[in-house]
Amino acid sequence: MDKELVERLLPGLKHDVNYYENLYSKRTLDENAIVTRYAPSPTGFVHLGNLFQLYIARKMALQTKGILYLRIEDTDQERLVENGIVKIIEAVKQFGFTFDEGPINEKEEVGKYGPYIQSKRKEIYQTYAKDLLLKGLAYPDFTTKEEVDAIRKEQELSKRRIGYYGKWARSRFLSEEQIKANLDAKKPFIIRLKNQGDFNRKITVVDAIKGKLTFPEDDIDQVLIKNDGLPTYHFAHVIDDHLMHTTHVIRGDEWLSSLPIHLNLFKTLNFEPPIYAHISPLSKKEGNSIRKLSKRKDPELAVSYYHEMGIPNQTVMLYLATIANSNFEEWYLAHENENIDNFILSFNKVGTTPALFDMEKLLNLSKNILSNITALELYEQTLTWAKKYDAANALILEKNKDIAIKTLDIERNTPKKRKDFAMYSEVMPNIYYMFDELFIPQNYEWQKITSLKEIKNILDTYITKYYNENDNEEEWFNKIKNMTEALGYASNMKEYKNNPLKYKGNVADVSTVIRVALTTKSKTPNLYDIMQILGKEKIEKRFKSVK
RNA sequence: GGCCCGUUGGUGAAGUGGUUGAACACACAUGCCUUUCACGCAUGCAUUCAUGGGUUCAAAUCCCGUACGGGUCACCA
Numbered sequence: 362m363d364k365e366l367v368e369r370l371l372p373g374l375k376h377d378v379n380y381y382e383n384l385y386s387k388r389t390l391d392e393n394a395i396v397t398r399y400a401p402s403p404t405g406f407v408h409l410g411n412l413f414q415l416y417i418a419r420k421m422a423l424q425t426k427g428i429l430y431l432r433i434e435d436t437d438q439e440r441l442v443e444n445g446i447v448k449i450i451e452a453v454k455q456f457g458f459t460f461d462e463g464p465i466n467e468k469e470e471v472g473k474y475g476p477y478i479q480s481k482r483k484e485i486y487q488t489y490a491k492d493l494l495l496k497g498l499a500y501p502d503f504t505t506k507e508e509v510d511a512i513r514k515e516q517e518l519s520k521r522r523i524g525y526y527g528k529w530a531r532s533r534f535l536s537e538e539q540i541k542a543n544l545d546a547k548k549p550f551i552i553r554l555k556n557q558g559d560f561n562r563k564i565t566v567v568d569a570i571k572g573k574l575t576f577p578e579d580d581i582d583q584v585l586i587k588n589d590g591l592p593t594y595h596f597a598h599v600i601d602d603h604l605m606h607t608t609h610v611i612r613g614d615e616w617l618s619s620l621p622i623h624l625n626l627f628k629t630l631n632f633e634p635p636i637y638a639h640i641s642p643l644s645k646k647e648g649n650s651i652r653k654l655s656k657r658k659d660p661e662l663a664v665s666y667y668h669e670m671g672i673p674n675q676t677v678m679l680y681l682a683t684i685a686n687s688n689f690e691e692w693y694l695a696h697e698n699e700n701i702d703n704f705i706l707s708f709n710k711v712g713t714t715p716a717l718f719d720m721e722k723l724l725n726l727s728k729n730i731l732s733n734i735t736a737l738e739l740y741e742q743t744l745t746w747a748k749k750y751d752a753a754n755a756l757i758l759e760k761n762k763d764i765a766i767k768t769l770d771i772e773r774n775t776p777k778k779r780k781d782f783a784m785y786s787e788v789m790p791n792i793y794y795m796f797d798e799l800f801i802p803q804n805y806e807w808q809k810i811t812s813l814k815e816i817k818n819i820l821d822t823y824i825t826k827y828y829n830e831n832d833n834e835e836e837w838f839n840k841i842k843n844m845t846e847a848l849g850y851a852s853n854m855k856e857y858k859n860n861p862l863k864y865k866g867n868v869a870d871v872s873t874v875i876r877v878a879l880t881t882k883s884k885t886p887n888l889y890d891i892m893q894i895l896g897k898e899k900i901e902k903r904f905k906s907v908k
Numbered sequence: 909g910g911c912c913c914g915u916u917g918g919u920g921a922a923g924u925g926g927u928u929g930a931a932c933a934c935a936c937a938u939g940c941c942u943u944u945c946a947c948g949c950a951u952g953c954a955u956u957c958a959u960g961g962g963u964u965c966a967a968a969u970c971c972c973g974u975a976c977g978g979g980u981c982a983c984c985a
Contacts, residue, residue: 402984439984440984509982509983522910522911551983571913574912575912576911584983588983593982593985594984598985616985617912617980618911618980618981619981620912639913641914642978642979651978684920687920687922687933690920690933691933694932694933713913713914714921715977715978716920717919717920719920719934719935722934725934776948777947777948778946778947779945779947780947842943868943869944870944873943876944882945884944884945884946885944887943
């Protein structure tokens with residue numbers, strides 16, 4: 362196309378494509394280093410799917426001594442959210458993710474391949490569009506959206522393939538005079554690719570995750586530059602990943618069907634395409650059908666859900682690692698004391714089918730994590746969580762720090778660790794009765810022995826004749842056994858099982874009475890430890906409260 | 909409707925033509941251990957890899973058809 366006319370279409374560009382080609386020189390990295398990016402829209406919202414993708418990208422860059430950079434895809438000016446960039450960076454940081462290059466807030470950035478915010482790269486995209494225009498590989502299109510809709514309807518009716526291509530791409534045939542006339546009339550326009558592809562030809566790509574894929578060649582005259590002068594995703598993606606020397610594009614597989622578009626653009630621009638790795642979406646089973654996790658319907662997709670429930674970030678990351686590579690879990694179980702960063706992630710072991718999100722599995726991982734930290738750590742993490750989401754309990758935890766830590770420490774430093782908690786929100790409901798402020802002497806969960814008279818009898822006998830707070834655990838249990846015999850219950854479980862009719866009950870039934878009297882609960886951690894923490898005074902008081 | 913991808917147990921899955929009588933983990937069930945619960949341990953849980961056909965001495969693994977599921981067809985990313 363005529364140079365002057367091109368200048369009228371895209372005026373005021375200071376540089377040509379060679380300038381940018383030279384400006385963003387090749388990266389000096391190891392041969393196998395993976396350069397990849399996290400490229401969200403600045404909506405400020407981060408969900409599990411984003412995190413999943415980010416995990417894979419970060420891991421790959423790390424283990425090849427490559428680069429992970431952040432690029433903000435804000436070419437849709439209608440979807441901007443205030444402070445979106447900072448929100449994203451902060452949300453992701455909570456899960457331990459940082460970037461080697463990219464924006465650090467709305468104004469500043471680090472790295473030599475910027476700007477990393479697409480809206481600031483307008484000139485660059487336009488320069489490449491201009492180049493295509495000059496080469497006759499692009500053209501202005503003055504067709505209105507309504508007219509494009511009409512074309513689609515016509516194609517639908519006549520059952521033809523839908524899209525702006527071939528003879529349907531009317532503006533492709535505009536003469537320079539017609540273009541000038543439209544410009545004189547100040548008609549708005551967009552710039553489209555003059556596609557050289559042929560739908561009847563096939564292209565094959567090897568995706569790092571999905572393997573070999575075959576598509577028809579793209580022949581749609583894709584929009585390159587929109588009405589507002591900003592590029593479409595497709596065009597921006599190709600320019601950016603070329604100029605930023607991305608080696609691997611890791612993204613959701615909803616992009617799979619636009620892969621021919623991107624490959625075609627790389628070819629038209631004479632760029633070497635990156636390696637693509639398309640990740641299957643996190644999904645969920647609803648009835649008999651499987652669907653992608655959705656922001657609207659599934660609260661567990663939002664990262665904030667985990668924070669509110671008090672599920673540690675570490676759990677979320679561990680879960681994502683287990684679904685990223687199925688051999689991770691085995692590795693993890695075999696290398697308990699190793700940093701999980703030592704695991705080598707590989708693209709070809711990433712699942713090709715949608716991973717069904719399994720909350721139960723995630724909670725199980727969480728139980729393991731929370732059972733392996735110290736009581737102090739658990740106390741502090743729970744307190745931090747409670748301060749934000751459960752203020753009343755936070756006060757009680759702070760006031761009773763000593764009791765709380767001792768209680769959380771029960772059966773923690775033993776080979777047979779308890780796995781009581783999957784989330785911080787479960788801590789207080791499980792141990793509240795240890796705090797006088799929360800202990801209410803009602804709704805006792807009596808089990809086998811329910812007669813108040815017998816209960817009182819057991820408690821009185823125990824406290825007056827048997828209990829001694831200085832006993833060690835063995836002495837303590839022997840005394841319970843002695844009392845059990847004296848009151849006509851079996852102290853030996855095996856014997857009881859052989860002759861259940863000989864006894865009123867067994868030592869477990871008697872212990873349960875003491876347990877319930879002290880906590881109102883039938884399920885608690887080790888009773889001896891609980892009694893040690895409560896102390897004689899409280900034990901007597903609680904026994905008396907039983908009515 | 910066009911194009912593309914997929915389909916192994918309740919779940920995530922291992923598996924790429926022959927020690928697979930289908931690994932491992934979660935869930936579930938039963939039993940043992942135990943002062944309760946939990947933990948732990950033991951055992952059980954797909955005569956079969958959506959389905960029909962084909963190739964082969966041999967197929968979950970290769971080929972074709974069918975069914976079902978998913979993705980995508982914007983001046984959104």
